Structure formats: C-alpha cells, structure tokens
Amino acid sequence: MPKLYMLLALLFLTALAKGQxxxxxxxxxxxxxxxxxxxxxxxxxxxxxxxxxxxxxxxxxxxxxxxxxxxxxxxxxxxxxxxxxxxxxxxxxxxxTPDARTLKQVIIVGDNNWQDRYQIFRRYFLGTTPNAAECKIINPKILYFRFDKQSNILSATADDFLIIENNALGYRIKYLLNNFEYNEQTHLLKYDGYPSFQDLEPKSAKLLAYWQKNRKKAYNGSVTHFIKAVFQNKPYASGYELFKIINKPLPGEEPDPKKPVYFDRRPVVLDSLLTNDTEEGFKVFAFKDCLFVLNTKEQPSAEFANSSYKVEKPLNANLPNGQISVLHLLDSRVLIDANGNFKEPGALLFEGYMGWEQIADLVPLEFN
Structure with missing residues (x-):
C-alpha cells in the first residue's frame, strides 16, 4: 500500500481571544x-x-x-x-485584481472524467477519518479538475466558496480553495485555502454533546495543538515526545546508501527548536533532519491503523503507544505564533497522524 503525505498550507494567522x-x-x-x-x-x-x-x-x-x-x-x-x-x-x-482565467482554461479542466476525479478530490481533501464520513460538499459542481499525465498530478480549482457541512463536528465551512494538487505517483498531497466557520444548529442536547466530544478529539493532537504547545515550550508537558530521524529522505526520494537512516533515541532539546523573532508575536521554529512526534495522550484509531498514513515505531526504541507523526521542514525556518499557526504556507510536510487528518477534522481557531 503506497504511503501518503500531506503538505499543509492552510493560511491561518489570527489572535483568538475576544477583545475590543x-x-x-x-x-x-x-x-x-x-x-x-x-x-x-x-x-x-x-x-x-x-x-x-x-x-x-x-x-x-x-x-x-x-x-x-x-x-x-x-x-x-x-x-x-x-x-x-x-x-x-x-x-x-x-x-x-480581475480574474484573468479564460474560457480556454475552463475547457481544459472540464472533461468526461469529472466524477472520478471528484471522488479522488473528496477523499484527499476531506480525508478518510471517521469524521469525513459525516461530511458533505454541498456545491461540488463549482470544482474544475485537470490531470497532467506527464507529472501524474491531479489539480483542482473552484470559482467560489466550497460549502462543506460537517455533521460530525457541527460546522458549516465556507472554504475558498486557492490550490489543490495530488500526485498519484509520489502520493504527495498539497493544498491551501481560506476557511470560514459557522456553527450548525443542534436539534438536541444529545447532538450538541456529540459535536463537543468530537471537536475536542479532533483538536487534541492536531497540527494547531502541537504548534501551540511548541510555541509555549510545553510539548512534553502536553503529552508529546520529540525525537529526530537522521537522513530520512523526502517522500518520493530514494535514500542515499552512503547516509543510512537512523532513529536518534535522545529526546529533542526544546531550545534547539525555537528562537525569538524580530516580528512581534512570533517565534522561529527550525530543525534539521526530521522530527518524530509521538502524542502519548491520544491513541490511533483503527481507521488510521489500516490507512496508508500509518508510521511505525522504530524497532527496539521502547516507546509508549500513541499517535505518531513525522515532520519535514521544507524551508530554512517557519514562523509560529501562540495560537498554533505558522506563517509560511507549505513550509511543513507531515507524515503519519497529522497528515491523515484533513478538512473533516478542522476546528475554528477560536476552539481551545
């Protein structure tokens, strides 16, 4: 089963506490x-x-x-x-600025394979978690698809907001899709866009409790939750254990036989990851090699264990059970803030649990 990866490029920059x-x-x-x-x-x-x-x-x-x-x-x-x-x-x-797209471009992306390509888009955009099964894209026909046979990349664009009803978390999401790409050869997923949330009206107290339980579960162990913990210098206190994987190639790349991949069992020192930035409210998050992130407070679901996103624990590492993710930094650094956001879209690539959770597990930044 091929491995899947997610290049996260959701553009979130906001302060959350209500004020004047x-x-x-x-x-x-x-x-x-x-x-x-x-x-x-x-x-x-x-x-x-x-x-x-x-x-x-x-x-x-x-x-x-x-x-x-x-x-x-x-x-x-x-x-x-x-x-x-x-x-x-x-x-x-x-x-x-005016939208310069031409009729010719629309004709290129429109084809008889729309339904098949939509199913691929839906699978990787919403995800394959249990919450995804309770999500519905209300207006899928605004999507245009193009498949590049040379690069094996499926791309998608939309003329307007995608409307997504998430009946697992109780949100109606208006998502302004900026870019979507899925490489069928390397299985690299990359998308970015701008979401806006609206609460759905619960029909009963039981349904509201169901939503609240699912929201908390989706938030804990999420990218936002992890970045917030790192910013506060509290990832270990929040249940995360951090290690390095040395010489691990990027997805789709072959390992260098002269540089064997190995797991460094020494916990990562937090001071080696963070420095203060000259821009107020941000810190510089930087690391070499890969970060192996183990969330000991959350256990992987059966659906994840059977998915292509699963990352195994290193042999003989004697680690506790939990949700495993691997982080690649694709730039020299990334700016993060106290609310769990990072400023440079596309700067982090996620394998494992954090790469598995997609739009169906997204909660508003107000959630804490």
Missing amino acids: YAVMGTVRDEKGEILPGATVFITGTKFITACDNNGNFSIGGLSAGSYAIAVKMMGFNPLATSVIISNKALNVVLRL
Whole structure:
C-alpha cells in the first residue's frame, strides 16, 4: 500500500481571544473603484462580513495580534493579506485584481472524467477519518479538475466558496480553495485555502454533546495543538515526545546508501527548536533532519491503523503507544505564533497522524 503525505498550507494567522479591537476598511479594484458586496473574513475563524454599498467593512470583537484577512468577490482573484493589530482599530484598503482565467482554461479542466476525479478530490481533501464520513460538499459542481499525465498530478480549482457541512463536528465551512494538487505517483498531497466557520444548529442536547466530544478529539493532537504547545515550550508537558530521524529522505526520494537512516533515541532539546523573532508575536521554529512526534495522550484509531498514513515505531526504541507523526521542514525556518499557526504556507510536510487528518477534522481557531 503506497504511503501518503500531506503538505499543509492552510493560511491561518489570527489572535483568538475576544477583545475590543477591530479591523475595518474598504475593498476596491485595481483602478480604485469600490466593490460593494465583497466577502471579507478572518481566515480559520467565525469572523466574516460583507462590504456595504460603499465597499466598506468592519470586523470587531478582536484582540491585538496577527491576522490573515481574506477577500472574495466574483470576477476577481481572491486576496489574503497579513495584518498586525496593535491599536484599537486598524484601517486598511484591500485591492482586488480581475480574474484573468479564460474560457480556454475552463475547457481544459472540464472533461468526461469529472466524477472520478471528484471522488479522488473528496477523499484527499476531506480525508478518510471517521469524521469525513459525516461530511458533505454541498456545491461540488463549482470544482474544475485537470490531470497532467506527464507529472501524474491531479489539480483542482473552484470559482467560489466550497460549502462543506460537517455533521460530525457541527460546522458549516465556507472554504475558498486557492490550490489543490495530488500526485498519484509520489502520493504527495498539497493544498491551501481560506476557511470560514459557522456553527450548525443542534436539534438536541444529545447532538450538541456529540459535536463537543468530537471537536475536542479532533483538536487534541492536531497540527494547531502541537504548534501551540511548541510555541509555549510545553510539548512534553502536553503529552508529546520529540525525537529526530537522521537522513530520512523526502517522500518520493530514494535514500542515499552512503547516509543510512537512523532513529536518534535522545529526546529533542526544546531550545534547539525555537528562537525569538524580530516580528512581534512570533517565534522561529527550525530543525534539521526530521522530527518524530509521538502524542502519548491520544491513541490511533483503527481507521488510521489500516490507512496508508500509518508510521511505525522504530524497532527496539521502547516507546509508549500513541499517535505518531513525522515532520519535514521544507524551508530554512517557519514562523509560529501562540495560537498554533505558522506563517509560511507549505513550509511543513507531515507524515503519519497529522497528515491523515484533513478538512473533516478542522476546528475554528477560536476552539481551545
């Protein structure tokens, strides 16, 4: 069974605690004309609004910190920009550029294999966890697919928000898909986009309790949970054990026979991973080789044990049971913040449990 990997590129930058700060502004086109009705939201959260007739918007109830603001308007390219709020209110002008895609490009991605390609997309975008079985993409027909036979890459784009109902966690997600690629040869999954969350209305107290239980389970051991623990210098206190795998090649690469792969049994020293950054609110997360991450407070499910994402414990390592992930740093460093976000999309590649969980296991950044 082929191994699967996930290159995480969800653009999350936000401060979560509610406060008295606000971000406001105007959305315009490249000529300076206002764009009434444009959708503006804080990525990964429940904060979302629409511009008024003058192209103005305001999102309040925020705390000081780092945010990623995303804008969507039909006929224009989506925009996501990072801002830092340090005063009571931040005023910005967001400029959108026209969508330059042509009819020819639409014709290229449209074909008779749409349904087959949609099933592949759904499997890897939503995931194969138990929560994925309770998710439904409401408007799949807005998706366009293209398969490159030379590279064996299936790519997907969408003209508008994908609407996803997650009946396992109780969320309705509006997901602005920026890019999706799945390599059928290397089994490398890569996507990025901008999610916005809305709570579903529970029909009973029993259903609400079910959602709350599943949300907590999805959050614990997630990428966000792990990055937050690292930022706080508390991964070990949070139940994680960290080790290094030396000379492990990237997915799809052959190992160098002159550099044998081996597991370093010495726990990673936290000071070797983190340094303070000049940009307020962020720390530099950097490491060589690979990080072997064992979450001892959560056990792998039967579905994961039978999946292609499974990572085995090293022989004779005498490690406790738990959820295993392997992290590759594809850049020289990555900036992380206190809310479990990382700033550079695509900088981290995940094998194992963290690579297995996809959109179906995503919770808002407000969740803690």
